[in-house]
Amino acid sequence: MKLGSYILKRSLLMLLVMFGVLAIVFAIVHVIPADPVGALLGGNAPPDVVERMKEQLGLNKPLFDQFVDYVWGVIHGNLGNSIQSGRQVIQDIAEYFPVTLQLAIASIIISIFLGIFLGIFSAIYRNRWIDHFSRIFSILGVSMPVFWTGLILLLVFYYILGWLPGTGQLSLFVIPPEKITGMILVDSLLDGNWEAFWDGLRHLILPATVLGYAATASIARITRASMLDVLNQDYIRTAKAKGMPKRIVIYRHALKNALIPVITIIGLTFGGLLEGAVLTETVFGLPGLGRYIVNALLVLDYPAIMGGTLFIALVYSLVNLSVDLIYAVIDPRMRV
Amino acid sequence: MRKFLFMALVFSFAAMAFSASIPKDTVVIGMNTGIFISFDPAVCYEVEPSIMVMNIYSGLFKLQEFNGTIQAVPELAESYDISQDGKTWTFHIRKGVSFANGDPVNADAVVYSVRRVLQLKKSPVWLFESLGLNSENMNETVKKIDDYTVQITMNKSYAPNIVMSIFAESWGGIVDPKVAQSHDVSGDMGSTYLADHSAGAGPYILKSWQRNNMIVLIANDKYWRGAPRIKTIIIRDMPESTDQQLALKRGDIDIAWNLTPEQVNSLKGDPNFNVVSVPAQSNEYLAVNAGWGPFKDVRVRQAVKYAIDYDSIIKNIAGGYAIKVQGFIPYGYLGYVSDMPFDQNIAKAKELLAQAGYPNGFEVELVTNTTERRRNEAIAIQADLAKIGIKANITIMQASQMYTKMREQGVQMIVAGWGIDFPDPDALAKPFADYRVKQLAWRMMWYDDHAADLAEAAGFELDQTKRVEMYKELTNYWFDNGPFAILYQPLNYWGTRAELKGFDQTAKGYSLAFDLTKMYK
Numbered sequence: 001m002k003l004g005s006y007i008l009k010r011s012l013l014m015l016l017v018m019f020g021v022l023a024i025v026f027a028i029v030h031v032i033p034a035d036p037v038g039a040l041l042g043g044n045a046p047p048d049v050v051e052r053m054k055e056q057l058g059l060n061k062p063l064f065d066q067f068v069d070y071v072w073g074v075i076h077g078n079l080g081n082s083i084q085s086g087r088q089v090i091q092d093i094a095e096y097f098p099v100t101l102q103l104a105i106a107s108i109i110i111s112i113f114l115g116i117f118l119g120i121f122s123a124i125y126r127n128r129w130i131d132h133f134s135r136i137f138s139i140l141g142v143s144m145p146v147f148w149t150g151l152i153l154l155l156v157f158y159y160i161l162g163w164l165p166g167t168g169q170l171s172l173f174v175i176p177p178e179k180i181t182g183m184i185l186v187d188s189l190l191d192g193n194w195e196a197f198w199d200g201l202r203h204l205i206l207p208a209t210v211l212g213y214a215a216t217a218s219i220a221r222i223t224r225a226s227m228l229d230v231l232n233q234d235y236i237r238t239a240k241a242k243g244m245p246k247r248i249v250i251y252r253h254a255l256k257n258a259l260i261p262v263i264t265i266i267g268l269t270f271g272g273l274l275e276g277a278v279l280t281e282t283v284f285g286l287p288g289l290g291r292y293i294v295n296a297l298l299v300l301d302y303p304a305i306m307g308g309t310l311f312i313a314l315v316y317s318l319v320n321l322s323v324d325l326i327y328a329v330i331d332p333r334m335r336v
Numbered sequence: 337m338r339k340f341l342f343m344a345l346v347f348s349f350a351a352m353a354f355s356a357s358i359p360k361d362t363v364v365i366g367m368n369t370g371i372f373i374s375f376d377p378a379v380c381y382e383v384e385p386s387i388m389v390m391n392i393y394s395g396l397f398k399l400q401e402f403n404g405t406i407q408a409v410p411e412l413a414e415s416y417d418i419s420q421d422g423k424t425w426t427f428h429i430r431k432g433v434s435f436a437n438g439d440p441v442n443a444d445a446v447v448y449s450v451r452r453v454l455q456l457k458k459s460p461v462w463l464f465e466s467l468g469l470n471s472e473n474m475n476e477t478v479k480k481i482d483d484y485t486v487q488i489t490m491n492k493s494y495a496p497n498i499v500m501s502i503f504a505e506s507w508g509g510i511v512d513p514k515v516a517q518s519h520d521v522s523g524d525m526g527s528t529y530l531a532d533h534s535a536g537a538g539p540y541i542l543k544s545w546q547r548n549n550m551i552v553l554i555a556n557d558k559y560w561r562g563a564p565r566i567k568t569i570i571i572r573d574m575p576e577s578t579d580q581q582l583a584l585k586r587g588d589i590d591i592a593w594n595l596t597p598e599q600v601n602s603l604k605g606d607p608n609f610n611v612v613s614v615p616a617q618s619n620e621y622l623a624v625n626a627g628w629g630p631f632k633d634v635r636v637r638q639a640v641k642y643a644i645d646y647d648s649i650i651k652n653i654a655g656g657y658a659i660k661v662q663g664f665i666p667y668g669y670l671g672y673v674s675d676m677p678f679d680q681n682i683a684k685a686k687e688l689l690a691q692a693g694y695p696n697g698f699e700v701e702l703v704t705n706t707t708e709r710r711r712n713e714a715i716a717i718q719a720d721l722a723k724i725g726i727k728a729n730i731t732i733m734q735a736s737q738m739y740t741k742m743r744e745q746g747v748q749m750i751v752a753g754w755g756i757d758f759p760d761p762d763a764l765a766k767p768f769a770d771y772r773v774k775q776l777a778w779r780m781m782w783y784d785d786h787a788a789d790l791a792e793a794a795g796f797e798l799d800q801t802k803r804v805e806m807y808k809e810l811t812n813y814w815f816d817n818g819p820f821a822i823l824y825q826p827l828n829y830w831g832t833r834a835e836l837k838g839f840d841q842t843a844k845g846y847s848l849a850f851d852l853t854k855m856y857k
Contacts, residue, residue, distance in 0.1 A: 167572075172570060287549040298736070
């Protein structure tokens with residue numbers, strides 16, 4: 001019962017956040033002293049052509065009216081049409097988001113494994129060389145630009161060794177699976193298209209590694225700190241004193257409790273990955289949401305920018321809400 | 337056991353690496369396709385998509401390069417007559433030509449396609465409107481005479497090359513009315529559908545476009561000049577030039593579209609690759625605002641032109657991929673002037689500044705956009721101007737912001753480029769010298785009636801020799817008085833695999849002409 005009202009409260013708060021995001025993004029994109037029509041028409045078009053197109057697109061209306069129109073549309077489930085392509089923004093998002101989602105899931109799996117293991121080892125072998133190594137290794141992930149790591153991995157595994165394919169989601173002459181979710185791996189499984197699954201998986205390895213590695217550091221750090229915290233607690237000492245095997249003490253007694261803060265950081269990281277990783281998507285030629293929004297920003301395609309940001313804010317809030325719910329399940333104290 | 341599994345995995349990855357190579361009748365292009373918006377001829381205006389549209393839709397005329405000059409030659413118009421007053425054109429449509437789906441190309445299709453551009457009023461419409469055609473007068477100006485004859489009446493007697501060139505571009509592509517109208521959604525004349533489908537009579541058919549991913553063109557076997565040799569063209573989206581370089585070297589693509597000068601130079605001398613380069617249909621320029629402070633004085637404008645080290649910019653910033661040109665009419669165009677009156681001459685520039693009353697120079701804002709090349713050009717110019725005492729503060733902005741500021745006549749000094757809209761000197765003389773068309777000259781507040789009159793008159797001159805003389809006179813006047821310094825005419829370049837032949841012929845005249853049928857393997 002309590003959980004129900006909690007979810008309701010959070011959902012109402014989310015609506016408020018959405019409206020806030022909408023208002024702020026709208027204000028920011030309209031403060032920039034440029035207009036999308038100028039960008040759309042390039043440098044050559046004479047001023048009257050620019051004016052006429054502004055009128056066509058309703059961009060010469062007062063800002064407040066434009067905002068009200070937009071919010072009204074959003075309430076009715078219409079994110080508007082992209083100025084650039086004339087297509088519905090919602091249609092664009094539906095096309096680009098699955099690519100980002102698949103990459104984010106693959107990356108978060110990699111960074112959870114890497115992060116938690118590095119974190120545990122760091123904590124157990126605190127201040128020994130294993131600790132130093134894993135800390136340096138994970139910090140390197142955040143410090144090296146993904147752009148650079150991506151290109152180096154491509155150079156080694158695609159160009160020199162030839163073990164993995166280059167950019168894109170599938171090889172040219174592999175028949176793509178029928179589009180169901182938009183995520184190549186899921187679709188090819190549903191379709192029973194094993195060739196596409198294998199090829200898609202091979203294409204996913206490098207970008208997911210690059211992105212997952214970059215997201216590892218924060219997870220490793222929190223795991224380490226939280227493990228250290230737990231390992232110093234009385235019940236662990238008691239367990240050790242009882243003569244329980246070290247492995248059981250660490251993995252059964254300590255880890256379970258140490259994971260609670262880690263879940264928060266995993267949730268936040270995953271939310272971040274879902275925004276679309278522009279640079280990774282660019283280096284690996286993936287048609288994801290990040291590139292879509294950046295392209296829209298470059299030409300000030302207002303509806304695309306607003307729709308994209310709103311969607312990301314929604315996804316981010318939902319991820320956070322689920323993290324809080326998982327919390328409640330794992331930690332009974334939260335339910336009180 | 338674990339070790340064995342690991343090794344097996346590594347080997348299977350390695351084995352997969354030897355994937356199928358590109359078939360002989362297929363060409364794969366690696367390109368940054370972020371700029372693609374639509375393949376509808378009435379909507380498309382950007383460079384790369386336009387050249388694809390020109391290969392999907394045939395127009396009344398087609399642009400071709402002969403001996404360095406781009407000319408419009410009849411395509412679907414078998415012949416044409418021009419009335420005595422030079423305003424009314426009668427086009428005789430080639431008989432027996434059909435669209436890719438078998439529908440006939442006739443007068444109805446031509447009239448529909450021209451009116452469609454005028455009605456949809458998208459980015460390219462102003463080119464037809466510059467001939468006096470618009471959605472209000474189109475029922476009188478664009479008419480069907482019989483099934484294979486169309487009459488179009490302009491508001492003035494424009495030089496024939498202007499009219500033919502404008503109709504030869506992507507927006508002049510003839511659309512199958514049946515297909516377009518059957519996909520009409522709330523009066524868009526099929527525009528949403530044609531964004532990623534095709535309904536043309538050109539050598540290729542747009543098979544599919546997955547945005548930011550891949551474009552597939554297949555040969556139109558019904559093309560009236562005969563089916564092209566390459567049956568499938570795949571354009572893979574590769575936004576990063578290094579990826580293109582790696583993929584080209586590994587043989588995963590045949591053409592790398594967006595290499596940097598260093599990357600393309602690294603291919604030179606390797607027998608597995610060719611480097612193809614052609615003069616670009618654009619000018620790179622520095623402009624000053626003739627209505628702002630010191631630049632009101634013509635001597636200050638001249639001083640700026642004498643301060644710049646043009647050769648160094650071409651060599652060090654454009655990596656040699658540029659042609660030294662100083663007039664507004666580029667190399668290969670009717671009326672091209674080969675004179676190069678400006679070389680860096682600091683003493684002369686200083687003297688001119690002193691005469692104008694600025695012996696110690698002044699401070700000015702130099703605007704440009706975010707591309708690496710433009711930034712470097714701005715920095716080089718800043719250093720050159722510093723030598724004569726002018727302190728230029730560089731402001732870098734997004735192109736959208738820069739052009740807005742420029743349209744408001746709000747820039748003091750700018751480094752930018754001008755892409756040519758159609759292959760006629762008129763497409764350059766008007767923007768660069770005639771403030772009345774409200775393009776470059778107007779934006780830089782150069783309200784010079786003599787220059788404007790000359791540019792306008794030359795546009796109506798039907799005698800070619802006289803026309804050339806007029807452009808020569810205008811260019812010389814413009815050298816002395818204008819607010820522009822042309823830095824160079826860029827060269828476009830591509831890296832290709834050696835097994836791909838004929839791409840040099842394909843690329844000739846890029847970005848106004850581009851003929852995919854010329855390449856083969």
